[in-house]
Amino acid sequence: MKLWGGRFRKGENKLMESFNSSLAIDKRLVYEDITGSLSHIKMLIASEILTELEGNKIIEGLNSILSDIENNDLLIKGDYEDIHSFIETNLIERIGETGKKLHTARSRNDQIAVDIRLYAKKKSTEVIEAVELLQNNLKKKADENAAIMPGYTHLQRAQVVTFKHHLMAYFQMVDRDKKRLENAVALMDESPLGCGALAGTTHNINRDFTAKALGFKKPVNNFLDGVSDRDYLLELMSCFSILMMHLSRLSEELILWSTQEFNFIEIDDAYSTGSSIMPQKRNPDSAELIRGKTGRVYGDLFSLLTTMKGLPLAYNKDMQEDKEPFFDSIDTTLSCLEVMASIIDTLEVNKEVMGKSVKNGFLNATDLADYLVKKGVYFRDAHSIVGSIVIFCEDNEKSIEELSLEELKSFSSVIKEDIYEYLDYQKSMNKGIKKTLLK
Numbered sequence: 001m002k003l004w005g006g007r008f009r010k011g012e013n014k015l016m017e018s019f020n021s022s023l024a025i026d027k028r029l030v031y032e033d034i035t036g037s038l039s040h041i042k043m044l045i046a047s048e049i050l051t052e053l054e055g056n057k058i059i060e061g062l063n064s065i066l067s068d069i070e071n072n073d074l075l076i077k078g079d080y081e082d083i084h085s086f087i088e089t090n091l092i093e094r095i096g097e098t099g100k101k102l103h104t105a106r107s108r109n110d111q112i113a114v115d116i117r118l119y120a121k122k123k124s125t126e127v128i129e130a131v132e133l134l135q136n137n138l139k140k141k142a143d144e145n146a147a148i149m150p151g152y153t154h155l156q157r158a159q160v161v162t163f164k165h166h167l168m169a170y171f172q173m174v175d176r177d178k179k180r181l182e183n184a185v186a187l188m189d190e191s192p193l194g195c196g197a198l199a200g201t202t203h204n205i206n207r208d209f210t211a212k213a214l215g216f217k218k219p220v221n222n223f224l225d226g227v228s229d230r231d232y233l234l235e236l237m238s239c240f241s242i243l244m245m246h247l248s249r250l251s252e253e254l255i256l257w258s259t260q261e262f263n264f265i266e267i268d269d270a271y272s273t274g275s276s277i278m279p280q281k282r283n284p285d286s287a288e289l290i291r292g293k294t295g296r297v298y299g300d301l302f303s304l305l306t307t308m309k310g311l312p313l314a315y316n317k318d319m320q321e322d323k324e325p326f327f328d329s330i331d332t333t334l335s336c337l338e339v340m341a342s343i344i345d346t347l348e349v350n351k352e353v354m355g356k357s358v359k360n361g362f363l364n365a366t367d368l369a370d371y372l373v374k375k376g377v378y379f380r381d382a383h384s385i386v387g388s389i390v391i392f393c394e395d396n397e398k399s400i401e402e403l404s405l406e407e408l409k410s411f412s413s414v415i416k417e418d419i420y421e422y423l424d425y426q427k428s429m430n431k432g433i434k435k436t437l438l439k
């Protein structure tokens with residue numbers, strides 16, 4: 001069952017065998033592994049390294065293995081070292097001696113490198129699609145809710161914004177995530193197949209052939225780099241980490257807004273859970289889990305960064321440890337995107353509560369300062385005048401818009417009746433660049 005063993009005088013220790021085996025993890029690359037092998041064999045035929053007869057026999061064998069796996073007639077398990085050994089051993093059992101030619105002019109080092117690049121490219125597309133779904137849902141919910149709400153800095157009420165503009169901020173964040181992912185995919189779009197173990201091969205193989213057949217832009221430039229590069233996984237995991245940070249910030253706001261203290265939104269029952277002891281509870285577990293899982297994805301990135309640190313060229317077995325964190329980060333990111341898209345889709349927005357909240361906290365103070373500036377007051381003076389008005393309001397338990405024109409005029413003679421257009425939250429929304437908040 002081993003792909004090696006010729007130079008060994010005694011067998012592998014059982015504990016070592018299971019310690020070394022990665023089949024339980026890398027079995028997920030079965031499709032990419034067979035796809036890579038099929039292209040490799042087609043190239044070997046085209047380069048006259050295998051005869052057509054031999055090559056086609058191998059191709060048939062690989063295809064039958066793949067269809068048996070897809071139909072559950074062949075289960076990927078047993079004492080195999082990895083997915084590569086599993087496929088090759090099964091191929092030889094199935095088609096006989098010719099199967100032993102599969103690995104001609106190839107190493108598992110370039111094999112795994114091409115497998116994981118193919119897989120990473122495919123999964124990145126899935127993440128990009130999941131981001132697009134979230135974007136659609138954000139846009140839809142935003143368009144339905146152009147209502148005003150308090151905007152915050154330091155989590156203190158600051159100025160009026162719209163729920164739409166607030167939600168669309170997240171649209172922009174994940175839009176950058178999408179572009180980051182597209183850039184990462186473009187950068188990794190080179191085939192390492194044909195690098196061999198580290199030094200190429202004395203066979204006259206055609207790396208352009210396999211690169212093209214597997215959908216890569218070109219083969220990598222350097223053999224040692226090709227087999228030992230995992231930058232693309234790190235880069236994708238960095239993209240996932242930033243993306244998760246965005247989802248986590250959104251989760252935090254959803255959690256906060258769904259408290260009785262805020263009561264701005266309601267997360268749908270379908271994405272909430274209850275308490276085993278407190279019958280009245282309705283908890284925003286979906287958003288909390290996304291916030292929590294963000295830590296997992298950061299950890300995955302750091303796990304591989306730490307594994308790669310200090311590795312000499314070229315392949316080292318340490319690199320087998322790339323898969324668990326990468327698979328985990330991609331699974332986690334995908335599921336979080338999916339759940340977040342559904343939370344947004346089913347979100348109830350309490351426009352009335354948000355509209356009322358705007359009235360407390362002097363959110364029109366900056367608009368009032370703008371008004372004074374338009375009437376010729378220096379901004380720094382306007383700032384100070386409005387500060388005094390706020391103190392007056394606090395002392396008299398009033399909001400600025402509740403003050404009479406006389407009261408307002410006592411702070412500055414430039415104030416006229418048109419002031420109320422600036423103090424009205426809805427009307428001020430139509431002034432200047434603020435209109436953007438509604439669009």
Ligand code: ARG
Pocket residue numbers: 022026082108109112315317319320321
């Ligand atoms: N299972 C290995 C990995 O994932 C495949 C490459 C093994 N190469 C070797 N020379 N042992 O990295």
